[in-house]
Amino acid sequence: MSPGSAFYSNRHNESLPCRPIRGTHGGSSFTFMPKRKSTREHLLNTGAMIVGESGLRALTVRGLSLRAGTNTGSFVYHFGNREAFLTELLERWYEPLFTGIRTHANIHLPAFEKLEAILGDVMEFLLRHGQFIAQLVLDALAGEQAAIRFISGIHTRHPLVLLETIREAQQEGSVLMGDPMNILIYLVCCGGAPFILSGQLQVHDPKAARPVLDLLGSILNDPESARQRMTWALRGIRRV
Known part of the structure; x- marks a missing residue:
């Protein structure tokens, strides 16, 4: 695999950070890592919430990224532009x-x-x-x-x-x-x-x-x- 393809694979599977959940059960301690949600999925879910509340017309790339806790670079990587994102969200x-x-x-x-x-x-x-x-x-x-x-x-x-x-x-x-x-x-x-x-x-x-x-x-x-x-x-x- 070339360095370029490795970079693409890692970015494509980019996930939101998640914190381990620690606890005890039956006298034994455990650590549980919640399932990671992909950045792409998280952006789509957050976008759907914004649209349901205020419509497509209220959705901006910067506002979506801020609410999702990501950056605009991640948005551009996954969707390219706002129109492509909205089209995928509706579909x-x-x-x-x-x-x-x-x-x-x-x-x-x-x-x-x-x-x-x-x-x-x-x-x-x-x-x-x-x-x-x-x-x-x-x-x-x-x-x-x-x-x-x-x-x-x-x-x-x-x-x-x-x-x-x-x-x-x-x-x-x-x-x-x-x-x-x-x-x-x-x-x-x-x-x-x-x-x-x-x-x-x-x-x-x-x-x-x-x-x-x-x-x-x-x-x-x-x-x-x-x-x-x-x-x-x-x-x-x-x-x-």
């Missing part, structure tokens, strides 16, 4: 949802059951990440290029899988005939729109939105209420 955040949806779309079940499972994946994702999504929308409106690229390309991913599953359910006779896109819009309005509305109210102007959130927040963000709305929506498109 890393979204990938679990898309993986779950593709898994449900490919299992051997009636199409209507697959549609229910996929919508369940989406609802759970919205429940966990409603505020992050609201920040992402505001980022795009503010001109953040990473947010604009992500949102403009999303239609080729899980919405496309949903459209294909709706068409499959129509072909098997379990969903009413009609424009699949119109059916998808109906499902989004019933299921996803309340979360997006709630998230937008919370991150855009929380003080002004307080009366609305006090009135509707417990319903908009309640998991059981959300699942009930989706159950009603699916009944509305089911062919019996």
